[in-house]
Amino acid sequence: MIRIDHLLKRYGSKTAVDIPAYTISDGEILGLVGNNGAGKTTLFRLMLDLIRADQGEIAINHIPVSRSEQWKSHTGAYLDESFLIDYLTPEEYFHFIGRMCGLRKAETDERLIRFSRFMNGEIMGQKKYIRNLSAGNKQKTGIVAAMLNRPSVLILDEPFNFLDPSSQSSLKHLLQSYNRETGATILLSSHNLTHTTDISTRIALLEHGVIIRDIENRNNAALQELEAYFGQE
Amino acid sequence: MLLLETYRNQRLAAKRSPLYERNRFAKFLISFGVLFWIAYLIYLGTALYFILQEEMPNMEPYHVLNGTLVLFLILDFFLRFLLRTPVQEVKPYLLLPVSRKRVLDAFLIQAAFSRFNLIWLSLFIPFAWLSVRLFYGWTGIAGYAAGIWLLMVFNGYCSMLIRTLARQRFAYVLLAVPLYGLMLLVSLMQPDGQDGSFFMNLGEGYIEGNPWTFAGTIAAIICMAGVNRNIQGRLVYRELARAEDNRIKHVSDYGFLERYGIIGEYMRLELKLIFRNKTPRSNFWSYFILMALFAAALSGNAYGSNSYMGYFICLYCYCIFGLMTLSRIMSYEGNYMDGLMVYKETLYHLLLAKYYLQCIFLAIPGLAMILPVVQGTITWLVSLSYLFFTMGPVFALIMQLAVYNDKTAPLNGGIMSKSQVNTAWQAVITALSFAGPLLMHRMLTLFLPETAACLTLLAVGLLTVATHRLWIKNIYRRFMKRRYDNMEGFRYTR
Numbered sequence: 001m002i003r004i005d006h007l008l009k010r011y012g013s014k015t016a017v018d019i020p021a022y023t024i025s026d027g028e029i030l031g032l033v034g035n036n037g038a039g040k041t042t043l044f045r046l047m048l049d050l051i052r053a054d055q056g057e058i059a060i061n062h063i064p065v066s067r068s069e070q071w072k073s074h075t076g077a078y079l080d081e082s083f084l085i086d087y088l089t090p091e092e093y094f095h096f097i098g099r100m101c102g103l104r105k106a107e108t109d110e111r112l113i114r115f116s117r118f119m120n121g122e123i124m125g126q127k128k129y130i131r132n133l134s135a136g137n138k139q140k141t142g143i144v145a146a147m148l149n150r151p152s153v154l155i156l157d158e159p160f161n162f163l164d165p166s167s168q169s170s171l172k173h174l175l176q177s178y179n180r181e182t183g184a185t186i187l188l189s190s191h192n193l194t195h196t197t198d199i200s201t202r203i204a205l206l207e208h209g210v211i212i213r214d215i216e217n218r219n220n221a222a223l224q225e226l227e228a229y230f231g232q233e
Numbered sequence: 234m235l236l237l238e239t240y241r242n243q244r245l246a247a248k249r250s251p252l253y254e255r256n257r258f259a260k261f262l263i264s265f266g267v268l269f270w271i272a273y274l275i276y277l278g279t280a281l282y283f284i285l286q287e288e289m290p291n292m293e294p295y296h297v298l299n300g301t302l303v304l305f306l307i308l309d310f311f312l313r314f315l316l317r318t319p320v321q322e323v324k325p326y327l328l329l330p331v332s333r334k335r336v337l338d339a340f341l342i343q344a345a346f347s348r349f350n351l352i353w354l355s356l357f358i359p360f361a362w363l364s365v366r367l368f369y370g371w372t373g374i375a376g377y378a379a380g381i382w383l384l385m386v387f388n389g390y391c392s393m394l395i396r397t398l399a400r401q402r403f404a405y406v407l408l409a410v411p412l413y414g415l416m417l418l419v420s421l422m423q424p425d426g427q428d429g430s431f432f433m434n435l436g437e438g439y440i441e442g443n444p445w446t447f448a449g450t451i452a453a454i455i456c457m458a459g460v461n462r463n464i465q466g467r468l469v470y471r472e473l474a475r476a477e478d479n480r481i482k483h484v485s486d487y488g489f490l491e492r493y494g495i496i497g498e499y500m501r502l503e504l505k506l507i508f509r510n511k512t513p514r515s516n517f518w519s520y521f522i523l524m525a526l527f528a529a530a531l532s533g534n535a536y537g538s539n540s541y542m543g544y545f546i547c548l549y550c551y552c553i554f555g556l557m558t559l560s561r562i563m564s565y566e567g568n569y570m571d572g573l574m575v576y577k578e579t580l581y582h583l584l585l586a587k588y589y590l591q592c593i594f595l596a597i598p599g600l601a602m603i604l605p606v607v608q609g610t611i612t613w614l615v616s617l618s619y620l621f622f623t624m625g626p627v628f629a630l631i632m633q634l635a636v637y638n639d640k641t642a643p644l645n646g647g648i649m650s651k652s653q654v655n656t657a658w659q660a661v662i663t664a665l666s667f668a669g670p671l672l673m674h675r676m677l678t679l680f681l682p683e684t685a686a687c688l689t690l691l692a693v694g695l696l697t698v699a700t701h702r703l704w705i706k707n708i709y710r711r712f713m714k715r716r717y718d719n720m721e722g723f724r725y726t727r
Contacts, residue, residue, distance in 0.1 A: 048575050052717035072577040082727065083572035085502070087509040087644065089484060099498045100576045129509070132479035 001026050006056035009042055016042040017209040029179055031200030032189040039209035040189040044157050048077050060153055076151030078142035086131035090123045090141045093130060094148060101149040115144045118170045135162040156188040160195050172199050197223040239339045274355035282363040295364040299436025303420045306388045307413050313392040320397055320465045320472045337465050341458055350385040357381045365440050373440045380439025383450045390457035397465055499586030506565060510644035520554040528601035532608050543611050548670055550598040551623040555591045559631040560663045567641030567723030581709040584635060588701060592624050618690040622670050625697030629704050631666045634659060636711045639722030
């Protein structure tokens with residue numbers, strides 16, 4: 001469970017995030033949508049303790065993220081390229097992440113099998129450093145690395161960016177099956193309303209740092225509401 | 234108009250580099266560096282006059298210097314490898330409704346008026362002030378300066394042509410061999426009926442204001458500019474379509490470190506950081522060569538009976554790589570710090586791995602010092618005490634920078650790029666780390682015999698090494714307290 005309590009983050013006079021209270025239950029897939037500058041990435045950075053909140057706190061599984069590192073062992077995340085160690089090959093990077101999570105090389109290799117379809121033969125065995133991969137393949141590398149530890153909380157910022165249509169579809173299936181099998185809580189942000197509503201059980205619409213709508217997404221019902229909202233904009 | 238626009242854009246690109254813009258110390262250091270080199274060239278120009286006057290009393294110093302002009306051209310050619318070619322700069326302008334040739338012309342004209350062409354005047358003008366002015370007055374100096382500037386413009390175009398071709402196929406660099414070989418040959422030959430070599434007469438022509446000499450140089454410049462225009466125009470699309478083969482031929486895995494668990498994993502990461510990225514790799518080999526040269530000089534007793542110079546060199550050999558690498562501690566990691574921070578205690582393990590690896594690297598100067606010890610230029614006790622003192626207090630002090638470094642250093646920015654500039658903290662702590670052991674040794678020898686002083690240094694070193702987990706944990710805790718500020722700094726300077 002993720003609990004947000006009186007969270008406030010400002011950059012100068014601009015409010016980036018202002019969420020009095022919000023709870024994401026175990027097993028939910030929460031889609032975070034909003035225009036540029038709405039505060040989606042800032043909220044994720046706050047959740048991962050990468051930036052300091054001006055007020056309030058976030059707790060993952062009852063552990064306040066700014067006061068302990070315990071939450072890190074069951075949380076996986078990929079926000080952008082700055083998460084990748086780009087002078088490693090993807091294989092080396094996965095093994096490195098695996099070691100940090102306490103996995104042996106063989107265990108990491110075994111876990112990577114699950115992602116074979118998603119990686120589509122374009123990542124492993126390419127004899128390339130991550131810095132020389134295409135943007136889409138870098139994105140895939142980051143997403144796979146985030147899921148390697150089988151985290152109970154998975155945070156992905158704009159995961160569909162740079163991916164070709166087949167990979168986008170593959171990612172949707174991957175995330176849904178992962179959620180079904182492990183009961184993990186998944187948080188993802190996207191500008192693609194269709195993909196987001198396709199897989200999310202709940203949608204949070206963020207504008208100027210504030211969650212202005214919290215929509216239960218039964219039978220993809222949120223898509224209409226979101227399209228109506230952004231159409232009006 | 235286009236000329237001014239492209240010039241303004243280039244200036245803005247340099248000024249608005251994220252690291253430069255947010256780092257006041259970098260601005261200061263770059264200005265200081267430029268002033269230093271200008272001052273150094275002025276000093277060199279002045280000193281050259283007196284040296285040449287003393288060494289070759291039968292010739293005028295400016296004759297001798299003019300005879301060696303080709304050497305300056307060769308040096309200038311190599312320095313220009315740091316500059317970009319017009320064909321690399323032209324890309325953003327290709328979709329604008331401006332002719333491609335006009336954009337290239339703008340860049341070619343800019344290259345002629347580049348400030349880089351003026352650098353050598355810092356050497357030649359003071360030299361001319363002392364030597365030329367006596368015979369030809371102010372007009373002689375002005376003519377000489379104008380001539381040298383034109384010669385550098387010509388050399389700039391030659392270099393630009395070779396660099397442009399070399400981007401297509403590296404073997405084109407070899408064109409420099411016949412070009413400068415021919416110039417060298419011409420500068421050594423003295424045709425019948427002439428008083429000096431070609432370059433001597435060329436220099437004299439500039440000094441005397443001979444219009445034919447200037448006209449000849451300008452004609453050569455126009456000719457080279459024309460060749461550049463033609464070649465660059467042809468290569469624009471090839472440059473745009475340029476695709477480097479990024480496949481790795483051999484992947485060094487450093488698998489032998491696997492047995493050391495998580496720390497071994499971070500040591501492997503650190504080794505890959507050093508050897509797979511241009512900047513740290515260049516640094517490593519530069520310091521390695523420097524260290525080897527100093528060790529050889531120490532073995533050859535180049536510093537005579539000056540024992541403090543021997544101590545200085547010995548310490549330098551031990552410290553140099555550690556100081557230079559660790560002074561940028563966390564700055565390289567700034568490129569992927571967010572990724573590291575979402576895993577538990579990663580930085581603590583990373584710091585330990587960095588420390589162990591630096592200690593292992595000390596084996597290189599340790600081995601290099603065997604020869605001076607055998608030769609008797611330093612004692613084994615001095616070598617051993619400096620080794621452990623470096624491993625202990627020196628590394629402990631320099632690693633404190635892990636708490637304060639908050640600017641990302643580019644991994645492949647090149648050794649001369651301005652984003653390599655350090656912060657004030659880095660400069661101060663590096664200086665302290667280097668001067669500290671020498672001062673301590675000196676102070677100890679005031680109260681103790683030499684052997685006891687060395688043993689004290691050794692004991693302090695061993696004690697710090699023995700407690701390394703404590704002080705590294707302390708660094709880690711202090712970093713975690715400052716993490717938000719540091720990570721913000723890394724993010725803004727990426």
